Amino acid sequence: MSNQLQKLAWTIGLALVLVNPSVLAENNQKPMSKISQLSDIEKPATSIQQWLAQSLVQVIGVKLQATDKGIEVILETNQSDQLQLTNKSEGNSYIVEIPNAQLRLPSGNTFRQEKPIAGITEVTVTNLDANTIRLMVTGETDAPQVELFDDDEGLIFGVIPAVSTAETPQTQPTPQQPEQPSAQNEEPIELVVTGEQDGYRVEEASTATRTDTPIRDIPQSIQVIPREVLKDQGTIRVRDALQNVSGSTNAGYYQGFSEYLSLRGFNANLFRDGIRSYQDFGGLIETADIERIEVLKGPASVLFGDAPPGGLVNLVTKQPLTQPFYSFEGTVGSFSTYRGAIDLSGPLNDSRSILSRFNAFYENAGSFRDFVNSERVFLAPKFKFALGANTNLTIDGSWLQETRTADDGTVAIGNRPADLPRERFLGEPFQDVEINVTNFSYLFDHKFNDQWSIRNAFRAQFVNLERYYPLRDSLDEETGELSRLKYFSQRRDNAYSVQTDVLGKFSTGSIKHQLLLGFDYTKNTEDGTFGDFEPYPSINIFNPVYTRLRYPKREILNFFRDDTLDKYGFYFQDQIEIIPQLKLLAGGRFDIFEQNRSTRNLGEEKEEFFQSDSKFSPRLGIVYQPSQNISLYASYATSFEPSFGASRNGNDEPFKPETGRQFEIGVKADITRNLSATLALYDLRKQNVTVDDPNSADPNDQIQTGEQTSRGIEFDIAGEIIPGWKVIASYAYIDAFISKDTTDLEGRRRENIPEHSASLWTTYEIQQGSLQGLGFGLGLFFVGDRFGDLDNSYVLPSYVRTDASVFYRRDNWRAALNIRNLFDKTYFIGSEGTRLGVYYGEPLTLIGSFAIEF
Structure with a gap:
């Protein structure tokens, strides 16, 4: 415990050193x-x-x-x-x-x-x-x-x-008299922001177009989860935040330490400030330095390159502020969970041309699962330099150190998850995962004039991962004996990304254009070592006896893999306003990618693989706004995802990229000035999927004739109904299935995808009187039946989880108690796609927090 307190004290001390100069920027009032x-x-x-x-x-x-x-x-x-x-x-x-x-x-x-x-x-x-x-x-x-x-x-x-x-012609100045705001002789005013600075409704997003565009003008479904929702729900993980978005399904974890993201029945990529975050094995995704989460549904290759067709999740980080801001928050929760976080910002000089922000947290947590615990430390400094009236440079970094117990959850028996106590751990107490993630990035932006600007961004990401635990191999469902294999691996993943955008506004006659021209380049490298897949003593799931038998680490390494991937992308986009009520969005991207892979088994010769390909990805959309608060839209979007690695077809040629295409129509409505909704219908298909070759006796031979389909309806609503009463809610119907296959999989549903799901989170805060600042929250989250694997061999039952909260804010402080799974419902959040990895949802959990701002 003393070591944990030392880490927390060190984190806070470093933060105060970094931001203390902001105090010097406070000059005397004149x-x-x-x-x-x-x-x-x-x-x-x-x-x-x-x-x-x-x-x-x-x-x-x-x-x-x-x-x-x-x-x-x-x-x-x-x-x-x-x-x-x-x-x-x-x-x-x-x-x-x-x-x-x-x-x-x-x-x-x-x-x-x-x-x-x-x-x-x-x-x-x-x-x-x-x-x-x-x-x-x-x-x-x-x-x-x-x-x-x-x-x-x-x-x-x-x-x-x-x-x-x-832009206004200069005239001889004349004295002005005070006047009252009046609606006479003026056009109707569109309200931009009203009431509180923090709300559930967000009007603009940059993810869909790489420009700050009103959501109502985007011909594709995009949902935004603002910081206020995360705060009210007591959410610190991106996976938990996405439960507020229609079409987002929880697919569990990868071996208990890395999250899967899923949108519209397919995988989704993670981005950070518009640049891909290669953090597939980088631990649980944090929200400590996140201002909002933007979720773009459907194919997005037109601007972001290779990606699965489900969509993407973009984490928009907090920016340095022009005046001093200090926030301290402490959290205590069930299962020995402790967390301390700070958020400090302000100017570093009198002219406010240098701004800073620093976010950090320390977390130490147990679990409702036996033997499972974790420890996390996160630091994220950011600096913004005003290099001139039209030029800015933002430099930021982040560092995450995480150690946690690897936990594959429970297993399936028959057509349901095994009937075992949800706290039962089927691993060994010593098994763990160590993760270190370091990011460095900069953003340079310059305005040539009011019409043209340029921005250049760079990010370097380094992920070091070490895993040490027995792997599950097979289960005898009659006896409950779970066989296991020794496993240890180390991998170092590096990613370097650079991106340049030129933005311009101009008109051709009465038609207005907002043009985007861009180029990006990414280099990924992976250096992985693995071993040794030899038998390890089995464990009985009905009566577990933990052997606690450790085995050597580096001495058992027997497989080595190196990957290098280079990606080049050239893209364009034009946002066209034909008339104020009619807008078009058109764009395309051309990608070139090259991969080198080398593999070697201990004592054998190295094998080399190389492949390259290219792909053009278009997008087209239209928005018609018959009134100021209604937008009708339709769009066509595409995606692609290279089939990397040593995969080959029957004639030893590399596979072509998997492709995706989507047709979508929808309506976006501003129900009131503080409440907005989106209704979308879509048909999404993933093609060129590899399937077994029916004309070959070799089970490893495959051909690219498969197709997977997802069709659905989505509804989202967010905002403030009356002052103090906020809501964010969603519903999704997803029909996701295998539409073409050479085996009996055709017609089966995609794993982990419920046909129906819905969410509701609402809060009310008393606005006046002696109880002003007191608030209450209630959440209902429904997930329908899902199959746990692609064979549809077992079902994860449907559930309704109830959350609640009570909070009180006064002056510059806020205290809250969040209750998750109020009625202690036993449920499963998802699976690994196999019968050997099924994950429980957390039981009744209490989380108390106190935050103060200056």
Whole structure:
């Protein structure tokens, strides 16, 4: 325990050293000239008596809404006439400080919205101290113009981005008089953000197009899980977060330590800030430094290259902030689970041209499974440098060290999982997995002008994996004897990715274009050693006796493999607005890939394999918006996935890539300004699947005539129904089956894919009165019957799991109790696709957390 505390103390100490310079960026307040239209407001108090005579004004809400020139920032208070303001500019930021006032939002004391409109990178409203509110609006190229209007609703700041003023012909300035916002002689205003800064509804996403595009303008289903959902559910794993998304199914783990992601009945790739994360064997996927999770459903090769047809999950990381922010959170849960996390950010110099962010956590956890435990340490520093008015460089890294007990779960007997206690462990207490994942990346972006920009990104990823445990070989279902093999492996996976995008906006007549041209290159290497697959004492699943018999590690290595993969991709995309109600999306990508593989058995000659191929992947979509809150869309998308390795067909030629194609139609609706829904129908097919050659007596001979089909309906809804009542819910019908095969597999359902699944998570937080800040949450998660393997030899039964929470937030702190599996339901989350690896869901679990922000 002392060693664990030392690690936690070391992590926090390092964090404080890294971010402490941000405190130095706080310069002394110097009142500057008043904002225009402040002549009618009294001057600040100049004596102690005057100051004491004034009451502290509470601002109870913050809203953003679009105008024809920019945005309005509304500070909701009925005492705006009692406020005095000072203002100043620092770099690209316009700052207003309001003494004798305090921000009291239902969700905390900080409002933050990134990129509310073009030309504005961030709007923040915070409590600078106990009696001062600070409003900061940061522009992309220069500080924006700000005007003040006094209204019954509160203080209204009219913000005009610098880019807007640059496009406006210069005229002789004339004095302006205060005016009240009015709907007269104006076009209807589309609300951009309202209420809290944190919500369940997200309006824009970058994953589908590599550009910040309104979700309603994307002709493909994309769902976003914002940070607020993760916080309310007490979620720290990506796998658990995806239960909120329709069509996402839990396929269990790989040997108990690495997660499978599945969308629409097929595998899905993981991305991080738009670049592929090669972390298939990199442990459980964390959310500590994640701002939101964007889920793109269906083929995505048009922009992202080789990928399975199910889609992709993109983790969008937290960005450095322009003002100091400090968050500390502690978690204690069932099964001896302890976790401490920090999130620290702010400027490192007075001009705020250098920003930093640092996320870290330490976790030590047991399990409801006997002998199973884990320990994890994670560090993620990030720095952002403003190299000029139009140029930024972001550098970040992350380091994960994980040690856990390898656990393959239970087994199947007959047509169901074995009837065993869910805590029963069928391995050896000494078996473990050690994982180290290191990432380094940078993002360079430059704006040539308001129409054209370029960005260049690079990431290097290093995964070191060591596994030491007996492998399961076969089960005698009559006696319960599980035979096992000795196993030890080491592998070092390295990935280097570089990506360059050029973005441009232009018009051809009345038709508007947003063009994307890009190139990326990835080099993957793997150095793996394995051994030795010799018999190890069996274990009886009904009456286990653990031998605890260790065996040598490196001395038993007898198989060696090296892989090198080079991938080149060239892509283009055009987002076309024919008229405001009709939009087209067209694009394509050409990929070239080359692979070298060498394998060697101990004492034998090395075997060399080489293959190369190329593939073009198109995408086409259309969006029609008959009204401002309805989008009808249709799209066609494709994917491909090379058949790598030593696989060959009967004439010793390498297999062609597996391909995917999807037709999708759907409707997206903004039911209210805070609540949105998506309904999608799709037909998705994976082709060129390798199957047994019916004309060969060799069981290893295969041909590429197989096809797998997934057809379905999906519904997602997320947002705020009334102030304080939030919801995120989904339903999916998936008909996933083998549509072409040379064996009796044709017509069978895909493993781990339920025909029906649904989820509902909702919270309500009291908005006013003595119980303001108290909230409750309820979750229902339904998964239908699934087959555990492709032979459809056994069924994982359906289940409904109930989760709940109670939380309380006040000022800058939040306390919560999350309850998972409230009624202690026994259920199975998925399988490895065999009869020897079936995974239980967790029983009744309590998680208490406390977080404080400064």
